[in-house]
Amino acid sequence: MIKIIPEDKARQGRWGWHGLRILIAALLLAVAAWGIAEIYGEVAKTPATQQGSAPSG
8 A cells, every 4th residue: 555645744854944043143154254354354454563754854
């Protein structure tokens, strides 16, 4: 005898809200890491000593 199983019951799993939350959290962490890298790049690019104008006189 062949057992008939509905398609939604035969699946291994569903994405649901849990998977969506994990994907959104990963995206937010990636954006935060990118922002930190951008800030660090700007700080590292700026010269440590500022060049002033030569004293006149």
